[in-house]
Structures are given as structure tokens and as C-alpha cells.
Amino acid sequence: MCIRDSVEFINRDVKGSLKDIDRENILPRHIIEKMASLGLFGLTIPKKYGGKGLSLREFLRILEAISRECPCIANVIFLHSMSYDFILRFGSDEQKEKYLPDIAIGRRILSLPFTEPQSGTDLANVKMRAVRKGEYYILNGVKTLATNGMYANLFIVIARTSEEKHRGLTLFIVEKEDGVKAIGPLDLFSARGAGIATLKFENVQVHKSRILGSEGDGFSLAVKGLALGRVPFSSIAIGVVEGALEEAVKWSSKRKTFGKPIFENQAICFPLAEVAAELRAIKAFSEELALMIERGEMPIVEASMIKLLSSELATKATKIAVQIMGGWGLASNSKVARLYRDAKALEIAEGTSEVQKMIIARQLLKEFKG
Numbered sequence: 403m404c405i406r407d408s409v410e411f412i413n414r415d416v417k418g419s420l421k422d423i424d425r426e427n428i429l430p431r432h433i434i435e436k437m438a439s440l441g442l443f444g445l446t447i448p449k450k451y452g453g454k455g456l457s458l459r460e461f462l463r464i465l466e467a468i469s470r471e472c473p474c475i476a477n478v479i480f481l482h483s484m485s486y487d488f489i490l491r492f493g494s495d496e497q498k499e500k501y502l503p504d505i506a507i508g509r510r511i512l513s514l515p516f517t518e519p520q521s522g523t524d525l526a527n528v529k530m531r532a533v534r535k536g537e538y539y540i541l542n543g544v545k546t547l548a549t550n551g552m553y554a555n556l557f558i559v560i561a562r563t564s565e566e567k568h569r570g571l572t573l574f575i576v577e578k579e580d581g582v583k584a585i586g587p588l589d590l591f592s593a594r595g596a597g598i599a600t601l602k603f604e605n606v607q608v609h610k611s612r613i614l615g616s617e618g619d620g621f622s623l624a625v626k627g628l629a630l631g632r633v634p635f636s637s638i639a640i641g642v643v644e645g646a647l648e649e650a651v652k653w654s655s656k657r658k659t660f661g662k663p664i665f666e667n668q669a670i671c672f673p674l675a676e677v678a679a680e681l682r683a684i685k686a687f688s689e690e691l692a693l694m695i696e697r698g699e700m701p702i703v704e705a706s707m708i709k710l711l712s713s714e715l716a717t718k719a720t721k722i723a724v725q726i727m728g729g730w731g732l733a734s735n736s737k738v739a740r741l742y743r744d745a746k747a748l749e750i751a752e753g754t755s756e757v758q759k760m761i762i763a764r765q766l767l768k769e770f771k772g
């Protein structure tokens with residue numbers, strides 16, 4: 403699987419269904435099956451577990467290429483991969499051998515339900531209970547806004563195993579067959595088709611061998627896993643910017659007012675030039691961070707920086723593109739209108755812009771307070 407294959411897949415198997423996906427808010431089964439057969443669910447899983455064994459940099463370029471047309475499919479792939487990264491990074495050998503081969507071929511699709519109705523940003527406020535009973539834990543609670551919630555049959559869940567705020571949280575690998583109920587898809591104006599759902603856990607029994615790390619490690623593992631996920635997540639934003647820029651240039655170089663293409667007005671081409679310059683800088687930053695992660699470094703603050711910059715550029719670029727297309731930019735089947743709606747979610751999912759600023763600001767204090 404390379405960039406060309408992923409572009410071919412989008413053009414051949416997805417483009418014709420984009421309007422239906424947007425309206426129905428769900429991916430048809432045949433598209434999910436095609437994604438599985440192409441290996442899109444195991445892109446960075448090592449070959450020894452049946453994955454494609456791609457590097458992070460190769461993965462980022464594929465996410466970008468898909469997001470130029472269809473950020474929703476890129477979201478599904480990204481969230482699945484960020485979830486299996488928890489198993490790859492923090493799982494035991496037994497957990498890796500048990501789950502990764504099925505994950506790599508899409509027999510198991512993952513969701514990462516951390517958010518609860520009362521706690522999104524404030525992750526340590528998780529209320530879901532996991533009560534020990536012999537060899538098992540009994541999970542009760544509700545998760546929401548879970549990407550892939552409608553498609554997943556494997557979940558990385560954070561739950562409270564004691565009253566301590568941070569040390570009281572533990573990560574579990576939960577199978578759908580354990581009794582997880584998906585309610586949805588939630589009717590958001592963004593990220594339509596990403597299978598976003600509320601998940602109910604009622605007396606869900608999970609064996610202690612399915613804890614990730616150790617009991618009480620949940621908060622620190624979740625923070626690390628989420629932070630590094632912000633680099634691939636930013637590639638979705640980069641793809642959205644590229645898609646919007648391309649559409650805006652194509653349209654404005656053809657569309658004429660007062661006898662000349664609107665692109666020839668500086669009011670039209672200067673904002674596009676600014677977006678192109680910012681995009682170039684963010685792509686270089688993305689490459690640098692991917693290299694750092696491939697070397698085993700943990701650029702957590704920088705991951706917040708690129709998430710903040712790329713998602714805000716996606717919103718800015720798509721807003722400009724809609725404006726440049728005038729009334730046509732608002733049509734229900736307009737690509738830029740869809741990218742505009744999807745861009746907004748990028749500023750909220752994976753930690754809001756405010757959260758990224760908090761992380762960066764904390765680092766500023768460490769560096770410069772004196």
C-alpha cells in the first residue's frame with residue numbers, strides 16, 4: 403500500500419459515495435471491507451503480526467492523500483491506528499500476539515472511548531467504574547463521542563479502579579462480545595461517516611490479563627498515547643488544507659468577474675499564497691516530528707504545537723476556499739463545504755486548541771520563568 407494505491411482507492415471506491423456517506427452519516431460495509439482488503443487497518447503494524455510495516459512518515463503521507471478528498475475515512479484509519487499503538491507501545495507480548503494479527507486485517511476494528519458525558523478535556527474526571535471481582539473487573543459506565551464506535555469490535559477503555567484522581571485510572575482492552583452496546587451514529591455536522599457513537603458498558607466483565615500496563619497506569623499511558631497521536635492527526639489537517647487550496651485555485655483561475663479570472667485579484671490570491679506558505683512550514687515540521695518519533699523520542703510539546711497549527715490552518719484554509727467559491731461554495735455537494743465542516747472538528751478532537759495551548763504554555767514557564 404502506497405500513496406498511489408490510497409488515491410486510487412478513494413477515486414474508485416469512495417468518491418462516488420461521498421454524498422451518501424455525508425447524508426447517511428455511516429460508511430457502507432463494502433467500503434470498510436475494501437479498506438480491510440487493502441491493508442488500511444494495519445499500515446504501521448509490523449509485518450511479523452501481518453501488518454504492512456510502514457514507517458510513520460509513509461503513514462502520514464497516506465493520511466494526507468486520503469484527507470484531501472475524504473477526511474472521514476482518514477479519521478477512521480487514524481483512530482484505529484492510534485488505538486492499536488496503545489497495544490504496540492504498552493501491551494504485553496501475549497496481548498500483541500492475541501490481537502494484532504486480527505487488527506492488521508481489519509477483523510478487529512478499534513475505538514478509543516475515553517470521553518464521557520461529563521469529562522472530555524478533564525480526562526482525570528472519568529467516572530466509569532472497573533471493580534475487581536476475583537480474576538475479573540466489572541465495568542459500568544458510559545463513553546461518548548467515540549470515533550469508530552459504530553464499527554469497532556475492540557475498545558481501549560479508561561476506567562476508574564480506585565478513588566485516587568490520576569493513579570486511580572486503568573486502561574483495559576475490551577471486546578465487543580464482552581457486552582459493549584453502541585448507540586449512534588451521533589448526528590454531528592462534522593466528521594460524518596466516522597461512526598461516532600455513545601458506548602454503554604453494563605456489567606461488562608473483563609479478565610485481568612486485558613489490562614494495558616498495570617493497574618493505576620491508565621492516566622499516564624493515555625496522556626502519552628494521545629500526545630503522540632497528534633502528529634498523525636495533524637496529517638488529516640494537512641490533507642484538508644491541500645484539498646481546499648487545490649479547489650480554490652482551480653475555481654478562482656476559471657471563474658471570471660469583470661472580464662478576468664478572480665484569481666488575478668490580490669484579495670483572492672494573497673490569502674491562498676499565505677495558506678500555501680504556512681502549509682509548507684507545517685509539512686516540514688510534520689516530517690521532523692515523525693523522524694523524532696521513529697527514533698524513539700517523545701516530542702510531546704511539539705506534537706501539541708503541530709496539532710494546534712495544522713487544525714487552525716485547516717479551518718482558515720477551508721473558510722477562505724468557501725468564500726472564494728461564493729454561493730457555490732455553500733452547495734450541499736460542494737467539496738469545500740464538507741472540508742470546512744470537517745476542519746472544525748479537527749480543532750476539537752484529539753484535545754482542543756485550548757488544551758494544546760495549555761501544554762505549550764506550561765513548557766514556556768519551565769523554559770523561561772527563571
Ligand SMILES: Cc1cc2nc3c(=O)[nH]c(=O)nc-3n(C[C@H](O)[C@H](O)[C@H](O)COP(=O)(O)OP(=O)(O)OC[C@H]3O[C@@H](n4cnc5c(N)ncnc54)[C@H](O)[C@@H]3O)c2cc1C
Nearest residue numbers: 514515516517522523547548549593747750751752754756
Ligand atoms: C469529531 C470528534 C471525534 C472524537 N473522537 C473521540 C474519540 O474517538 N474518543 C474520545 O474519547 N473522544 C473523542 N472525541 C471527544 C473529544 O476528545 C472531546 O470533545 C474534547 O476532548 C473536548 O471535550 P468536551 O467536548 O467534553 O469539551 P469540554 O472539556 O467540556 O470543553 C469545552 C470547551 O472549554 C474549553 N476548556 C476546557 N477547559 C478549559 C480550560 N481549563 N481553559 C480553557 N479552556 C478550557 C475546551 O477547550 C472547549 O473549547 C471526539 C470529538 C469530536 C468532535
